[in-house]
């Protein structure tokens with residue numbers, strides 16, 4: 083795991099339990115929470131102890147293994163029925179990231195296949211989901227870095243790194259690979275109001291790995307682009323609709339509009355498990371609304387006028403036409419649309435890096 087510029091792991095299966103790095107406490111405290119029941123796993127996802135679309139999926143997959151351990155009675159029908167309730171509980175923990183549903187579907191297929199002693203088999207599947215995610219990220223890192231062109235600075239939003247995935251990261255994976263290749267000199271990180279994934283997590287992760295990072299208020303991004311200081315905006319995704327519309331952390335849409343206005347390129351990096359062919363367009367993606375307290379309070383202190391109401395969507399949708407490049411482990415899609423995404427999703431095991439599919 084000591085890949086260059088990649089030293090953080092948020093989700094670890096250790097001594098028969100799931101350990102997740104508590105992201106609510108970062109960067110002031112590094113503390114892993116030990117989860118031994120499915121209820122604890124669902125709660126950790128809901129309250130964002132663990133967050134980021136791929137990391138949520140991986141965590142839920144391990145949660146299914148924990149559920150099977152608790153529910154396995156030796157009688158096939160009984161434990162499979164009791165498990166359904168646990169799967170529903172996990173699926174309801176956060177609504178926007180499709181990786182959660184995708185991972186649970188994979189676990190469900192295994193549940194349907196195994197007659198008895200399910201724990202080992204489910205754990206193997208969860209581990210496979212975890213390892214495949216890291217491999218996908220490393221591959222996307224190379225594919226995305228190949229698009230960067232001349233050396234320069236990039237802007238990113240939210241946290242899409244090792245903390246948000248099995249390891250290495252999606253957009254941050256491209257940034258890691260681009261930095262290692264000498265193509266990225268500096269990363270500008272939006273602080274990402276209101277939960278501060280950029281300030282607390284991305285800036286921490288990049289400093290841990292020795293990559294130069296400059297933090298900015300979300301509202302400073304347009305001025306940064308106007309001054310010509312970034313060549314690319316690189317972000318992740320929570321769900322990509324069949325037509326290429328992208329749901330990602332609130333603020334992403336504004337960045338995409340601003341990037342287009344200033345001639346800055348906009349790259350979305352996400353594993354194929356984030357592509358949801360069953361959701362035709364972005365408008366059909368469920369957007370999580372989070373608690374008003376996230377805006378009314380700061381660090382536990384009330385900061386807003388008493389009586390103010392709050393609109394706090396956790397994600398927004400960027401229309402496909404504003405995306406210059408979509409990078410998945412299956413290849414690169416330039417200017418994504420329905421046809422190109424369908425083609426990309428139809429590609430089975432594109433093989434080595436050299437055979438990477440580029441759909442222009």
Ligand code: MRU
Pocket residue numbers: 133134135136179239240241242243246247251252253279317318319320330331332396
């Ligand atoms: O609310 P969060 O922190 O879970 O939101 C995370 C994001 O929006 C990320 O950009 C997305 O999940 C991609 S992470 C590789």
